[in-house]
């Protein structure tokens with residue numbers, strides 16, 4: 913079981929936690945609303961969890977040009 917972090921904008925893999933043995937409530941997910949959880953977290957068929965985050969590049973781009981926020985996948 914692993915957690916994979918992926919950029920929601922460009923799809924870049926940000927990081928991966930292998931063989932994690934923490935419960936979901938240790939990952940900070942409990943701070944999210946149900947809606948946010950559905951939007952950010954995907955449970956894959958193999959048991960992995962995919963978390964849609966944002967990579968450094970896109971974070972920088974967003975800070976430079978906040979209107980990108982409205983275009984969810986501006987890089988595609």
Ligand SMILES: [Zn+2]
Nearest residue numbers: 919922967970
């Ligand atoms: Zn990105």
